[in-house]
Amino acid sequence: MRVFNFSAGPAVLPETVLERAAAEMLDWRGTGMSVMEMSHRGKEFIGIAAKAEADLRTLLAIPADYKVLFLQGGAIGENAIVPMNLVGGHKVADYINTGEWSKKSIKEAKKYCTVNVAASSEDLDFTYVPPQSAWKLSDDPAFVHVCTNETIGGVEYQWTPDIGRIPLVADMSSHLLSRVIDVSKYGVIYGGAQKNAGPAGLTLVIVRGDLLDRALPITPSAFHWKEQAAADSMVNTPPTYAIYIAGLVFEWLLAQGGVAAIEQRNIAKAKMLYDYLDATRFYTSPARKADRSRMNVRFHLHDESLNEAFLKGAKAAGMDQLKGHRVVGGMRASIYNAMPIEGVRTLVEYMKAFEQRHG
Amino acid sequence: MRVFNFSAGPAVLPETVLERAAAEMLDWRGTGMSVMEMSHRGKEFIGIAAKAEADLRTLLAIPADYKVLFLQGGAIGENAIVPMNLVGGHKVADYINTGEWSKKSIKEAKKYCTVNVAASSEDLDFTYVPPQSAWKLSDDPAFVHVCTNETIGGVEYQWTPDIGRIPLVADMSSHLLSRVIDVSKYGVIYGGAQKNAGPAGLTLVIVRGDLLDRALPITPSAFHWKEQAAADSMVNTPPTYAIYIAGLVFEWLLAQGGVAAIEQRNIAKAKMLYDYLDATRFYTSPARKADRSRMNVRFHLHDESLNEAFLKGAKAAGMDQLKGHRVVGGMRASIYNAMPIEGVRTLVEYMKAFEQRHG
Numbered sequence: 001m002r003v004f005n006f007s008a009g010p011a012v013l014p015e016t017v018l019e020r021a022a023a024e025m026l027d028w029r030g031t032g033m034s035v036m037e038m039s040h041r042g043k044e045f046i047g048i049a050a051k052a053e054a055d056l057r058t059l060l061a062i063p064a065d066y067k068v069l070f071l072q073g074g075a076i077g078e079n080a081i082v083p084m085n086l087v088g089g090h091k092v093a094d095y096i097n098t099g100e101w102s103k104k105s106i107k108e109a110k111k112y113c114t115v116n117v118a119a120s121s122e123d124l125d126f127t128y129v130p131p132q133s134a135w136k137l138s139d140d141p142a143f144v145h146v147c148t149n150e151t152i153g154g155v156e157y158q159w160t161p162d163i164g165r166i167p168l169v170a171d172m173s174s175h176l177l178s179r180v181i182d183v184s185k186y187g188v189i190y191g192g193a194q195k196n197a198g199p200a201g202l203t204l205v206i207v208r209g210d211l212l213d214r215a216l217p218i219t220p221s222a223f224h225w226k227e228q229a230a231a232d233s234m235v236n237t238p239p240t241y242a243i244y245i246a247g248l249v250f251e252w253l254l255a256q257g258g259v260a261a262i263e264q265r266n267i268a269k270a271k272m273l274y275d276y277l278d279a280t281r282f283y284t285s286p287a288r289k290a291d292r293s294r295m296n297v298r299f300h301l302h303d304e305s306l307n308e309a310f311l312k313g314a315k316a317a318g319m320d321q322l323k324g325h326r327v328v329g330g331m332r333a334s335i336y337n338a339m340p341i342e343g344v345r346t347l348v349e350y351m352k353a354f355e356q357r358h359g
Numbered sequence: 360m361r362v363f364n365f366s367a368g369p370a371v372l373p374e375t376v377l378e379r380a381a382a383e384m385l386d387w388r389g390t391g392m393s394v395m396e397m398s399h400r401g402k403e404f405i406g407i408a409a410k411a412e413a414d415l416r417t418l419l420a421i422p423a424d425y426k427v428l429f430l431q432g433g434a435i436g437e438n439a440i441v442p443m444n445l446v447g448g449h450k451v452a453d454y455i456n457t458g459e460w461s462k463k464s465i466k467e468a469k470k471y472c473t474v475n476v477a478a479s480s481e482d483l484d485f486t487y488v489p490p491q492s493a494w495k496l497s498d499d500p501a502f503v504h505v506c507t508n509e510t511i512g513g514v515e516y517q518w519t520p521d522i523g524r525i526p527l528v529a530d531m532s533s534h535l536l537s538r539v540i541d542v543s544k545y546g547v548i549y550g551g552a553q554k555n556a557g558p559a560g561l562t563l564v565i566v567r568g569d570l571l572d573r574a575l576p577i578t579p580s581a582f583h584w585k586e587q588a589a590a591d592s593m594v595n596t597p598p599t600y601a602i603y604i605a606g607l608v609f610e611w612l613l614a615q616g617g618v619a620a621i622e623q624r625n626i627a628k629a630k631m632l633y634d635y636l637d638a639t640r641f642y643t644s645p646a647r648k649a650d651r652s653r654m655n656v657r658f659h660l661h662d663e664s665l666n667e668a669f670l671k672g673a674k675a676a677g678m679d680q681l682k683g684h685r686v687v688g689g690m691r692a693s694i695y696n697a698m699p700i701e702g703v704r705t706l707v708e709y710m711k712a713f714e715q716r717h718g
Contacts, residue, residue, distance in 0.1 A: 003391030007398040010599055015385065018393050022384035026377050032362030032679070034377050036558045036604070039366040039680055072431035072560060073581050076595035080579030104580075111577050194596055199395045201431060201560040201598025218470050218577055220439030221463075222432050236435035237553055239560025239598065240369055245395065320391065321398055 004343035007321035008151050008296060008334040009174065010194040017248040035244040040237050049238070052247030059250060059259050062183050062206060067229040069205040070243050072222070072236075074192040075101070075173045078203055079108035081223040082145070082169055082188065085207075087113040088214040090142035094118040094166075096135065098146070099126035099153035100327055101171060105145055112216065113142065126153040128288040132161055142214070143167040143187060149175035151195075152325040154298035154332065155291045160185050167211055175295045176204065177253065178337055179263045187211050195295070196337045198246030201239045253337065262337050269335050269344045270294040276348050282355040286328075300330035306358055307331075317350050319343070363702035366680035367510050367655060367693040368533065369553040376607040394603040399596050408597070411606030418609060418618050421542050421565060426588040428564040429602050431581070431595075433551040434460070434532045437562050438467035440582040441504070441528055441547065444566075446472040447573040449501030453477040453525075455494065457505070458485035458512035459686055460530060464504055471575065472501065485512040487647040491520055501573070502526040502546060508534035510554075511684040513657035513691065514650045519544050526570055534654045535563065536612065537696055538622045546570050554654070555696045557605030560598045612696065621696050628694050628703045629653040635707050641714040645687075659689035665717055666690075676709050678702070 005012040028035050031044055038045040053068050062068060073081065082105075083093060093113050095106045097120035109115050116138045119130035137144060144166055148157040151174040160182060161168055167187025176189065177196040183189065183206060193202040205225065212226040221227050222236045256262050274292060277285040283299045285292070301307055310331070314322050324330040335344055364371040387394050390403055397404040412427045421427060432440065441464075442452060452472050454465045456479035468474050475497045478489035496503060503525055507516040510533040519541060520527055526546025535548065536555040542548065542565060552561040564584065571585040580586050581595045615621050633651060636644040642658045644651070660666055669690070673681050683689040694703055 001391055002386065005392050005396055007396065007401075010396055010398060010596065012396050013393065018385050018395070022381045025381035025384070026374065027361065032360055032677070033364050034372065036377070037364055037366065037369055037371050039369060040559065042366075042680070072433070072436065072598075073579075074431070074595040077431065077579060077581035080581065108579060111579070192596060194599075199598075199600045200399065200596045201601055220432075220436060220467060220470070222436035222439065236433040237369065237551060237559045239431075239558075239601070240553075241558045241600070242560055242598070318391070321401070 001318070004319045004339070004346060005321055006319060006333045006335070006339070006347070008325070008332060009192070010200045011334060011336050012338045013198070013245070014249065014252045014338045017245065017252050020248055021245060036241045038240065040234055040240050045240055048244050048247055049232070052243055052250055055247065055250035055254060056204070059177060059253055060181065060183055060206070065209045066183060067207050067209060067212070067225070069207065069225060069228050070233040070238050071203040071205055071228065072201065072239055073203055074200070075171055075190065075203070076104055076108070077223070078171070078190045078205065079105040080111065082190065083109045083112040083142070084219040084223065085215045085225045086167070086169070086188070086211065087142045088216050090140065092116050092138045092141050094137050094141040094144040096130060096144070096146045097122060098129055098155060099150035101147040101150055101152065101173070105147065105171060109145070116141065118144065125286070126150065127155065127286050129155055129157055129291045137163065137166070141166060143169045145169045145171070147171040149173070149293055149295055151296050151334070152327055154287045154293045154296045156293035156295065158290065167208070175293070177259060178266050178295055180260050193242065193246055198249050199242045202242035202246055265341065266294050266335070266337065269339065269341050270297065272341070272344050272348055273297050273333060273335070276351065280355060282359045283351065295334060295336055297333045297335060298324060298328065298330060303358070304330070310354055313354060314350060317346070319347055319350065360677075363678045363698070363705060364680055365678060365692045365694070365698070365706070367684070367691060368551070369559045370693060370695050371697045372557070372604070373608065373611045373697045376604065376611050379607055380604060395600045397599065399593055399599050404599055407603050407606055408591070411602055411609055414606065414609035414613060415563070418536060418612055419540065419542055419565070424568045425542060426566050426568060426571070426584070428566065428584060428587050429592040429597050430562040430564055430587065431560065431598055432562055433559070434530055434549065434562070435463055435467070436582070437530075437549045437564065438464040439470065441549065442468045442471040442501070443578040443582065444574045444584045445526070445528070445547070445570065446501045447575050449499065451475050451497045451500050453496050453500040453503040455479075455489060455503070455505045456481060457488055457514060458509035460506045460509055460511065460532070464506065464530060468504070475500065477503065484645070485509065486514065486645050488514055488516055488650045496522065496525070500525060502528045504528045504530070506530040508532070508652055508654055510655050510693070511686055513646045513652045513655045515652035515654065517649065526567070534652070536618060537625050537654055539619050552601065552605055557608050558601045561601035561605055624700065625653050625694070625696065628698065628700050629656065631700070631703050631707055632656050632692060632694070635710065639714060641718045642710065654693060654695055656692045656694060657683060657687065657689060662717070663689070669713055672713060673709060676705070678706055678709065
């Protein structure tokens, strides 16, 4: 029996995607081989990768002058790869610090350039997104980096920064494909796939074509955006099976009505949970209302000595992975695209019953 | 129906591994989730990764003072990551150039240090391995790098270099786990998994513990061996599903009798094919006999105008991916661990019949 899996990532995938992957495991469409066994240079896999890219372009309405790359190393790898590819000719990069993932990005960037933290919400334990009016940008930064959804802190940009001609770089790992975005407002969008797009081991990078000439000479070929763009992400052997699964997820998302449709369902799911959190004092939710994440809903039991009982009862009721990240404690319900609204309803009902029993 | 898949990588996997992966796709051992959906921090996945590492240690008899890392980026990524992690405190690294994969390694290394090509077989189109007596090592190299099986050229070290206290670094991508090796003779062994170990998207690194203090400050955390060793390869989210599949392959290999047993079968498979190539003049095999690869058997039709007919007939007879790499042309039969001897027998019989028809 399948559980409701609230893991922050790797995370729940659509059941139909898993069923199709299982059915095709030994023989993909009469080729006599698994996708896992296919040469990445063969026409079958090239077709799978091209279809995945085309569907991703459709889903996000990616303009033609942007390249889509399927890389490896995850967001933490990309945290280093971004400055390697972008600081050439510049000395400083600006970072907005909204929590644990921003901090990781800053740590890596310092290896390659001077980092100016242009704004931070550390003063209030990263429970909000600093408004753009509070940003103190450098004179000529190579780029401005934001993490548009902080998976651990549970805060999300509900607006798009507007910084003119300076390239805006966004780590969107944990909310990419969950809401409509205007790609043209960004220089680079990147993210690990293991939230809304597929399995761990695949990194999505969307980069505007005119930014491909800024790489430092130390950039490894496997992570060199311009070289990868010229080679259709096949400078090295790509993570073929992860790309195939991501492609199945993209097909599923298109069948759901695309990103605009799933966004409405994500709004409804988040509202159901936050409405209850706002109505109770048994649980608290630390993020500022305007900046709450639709994907990663943080909450704490008012009486934290009940945490273990809460998690144990949830597991018995078919809900898993609700424990909050060790850095912030408490609980976290990650409700990505593939989490059905029944999962959220089951959680809220369980939370209410738990409150009645222990409140 | 399954075909005999002679792809050089990604490559054939054991059918029982694929069957088990398919059966467990929606619910791994009663957890109610796919391995693809599991948090890498949960006890289930930590158990899967620990078992994979333990089985790999058993298979290769890896000494306790060596770390095993499950990383991303493939061998081409690792070509840059190796010098990043090893040249600290040194200026020069020595490389033995035996073909296309050595050249890729050299290209990346030049970004981080001075490369001394201590020996090369380019004079004879990379058809042999330069004997150690011909190597001209630097005075104090950070390490000596070899590619012990050239997937494209089809040559393989049938001996282990002995260079004293200088760390020996080996790209073993395409023959790791195909033959018994003495890990203690190497400082670092690395390879992409997509030949004998699993799917693309997973890089195996085996590194002696005393070599972990040499990283350059520019090394990204996701590729920093010491940080990854301290974090059980979880500085970033590892390629969880690829690790799971590799673990299933390791279990399969143990059930086959381990590396010593599979090596005997690999010797028999290669002998069957090379014996025929030595007995015919219709096909030629460019690699020097003593240095022939057991994994990647290169051959050319004497009359190359028959290439297309050869490939078409092979496909019709249930054999795929026999076309040689574009750099060297001709044919290549990659006969990794998971290729059954029936596949090789079928190929040889087809080659004989083709010769009779066209010879």
